[in-house]
Amino acid sequence: MMELRHLRYFIAVADAGSLTVAAEQKLHTSQPSLSRQIRDLEQEVGVQLMTRGAHGVELTSAGKAFLDHARMALLQAEAAKEAALRAARPARPTFALGFISGAEIGLLPEVDRVLRDAFPGIELRLSSDYSPVLARALMRRRLDAAFMRQEDNAADLAYRRVRTDPLVFVFPSDHRLASQATVAANEVVNETFYLPSRSAPAVRRVVLDYFSRAGIDLKPDHEVHNVVHAISMITSTRAVMMLPAYTARYLPESITTRPVHGDVPTVDLVIAHHKANASPVLKLLLSRAGRLAGAAS
Known part of the structure; x- marks a missing residue:
């Protein structure tokens, strides 16, 4: 009989590309036992x-077709578990809210005021992470909403734009480009250039x-994983780099930013939520998206 653990084991092996790696690093079981589960x-x-x-291990055409459905089955099982846990909790209103790292600095005070004015005694559960991680948490119903980037392959999520952030060039304050009012793409081609890693796919793209x-x-020349990593690498x-303009508030004096000359790239910040979430708290939050954008600016 197929069980959820079989799906979990199969996904782990597919992601790792190796039975040994999946067994030792992801599942903490023996390789022979894992092989037996896959055969079953x-x-x-x-x-x-x-x-x-x-x-290593490669998926057959049947395995590739099976993988997408296996992922969705696990997501739905975890969502069912989370729904049951929420139903068993006391009646006190709770709302689980996520932010891409750093966005909460400008948004959280206004979000907190809006929700507590309408729902006195509400318990806000806050988390901060990469946008793809927040998307998975929304799919699993572990979060009610998240301020994040729009993610691909998340058909169960809906989005409402909060604001559009321009990207800026970031470099040491005594860099030769710091004397300019704006910087164009062709002016950095011979510079050491760092790209946001795949943990921030929207900005990277x-x-x-x-x-x-x-x-x-x-x-x-290299990839950076977050603003702290960027500061370290740029300084050393x-x-x-290119980063959303709002990150300038976190940078030390040794690092500066300059606007992009000409065609300015932008990235949207959205409120994301599961399409099936009918929470009145979520409805209020979505209705105030424009006000939140103004507060964040």
């Missing part, structure tokens, strides 16, 4: 899902598209 799953499904070779439109084949290597 394949026997239950009736087709081979994986091929095993000297260089906007940066790559900007240079592509400028006819520049961007070859970044005198590199150049």
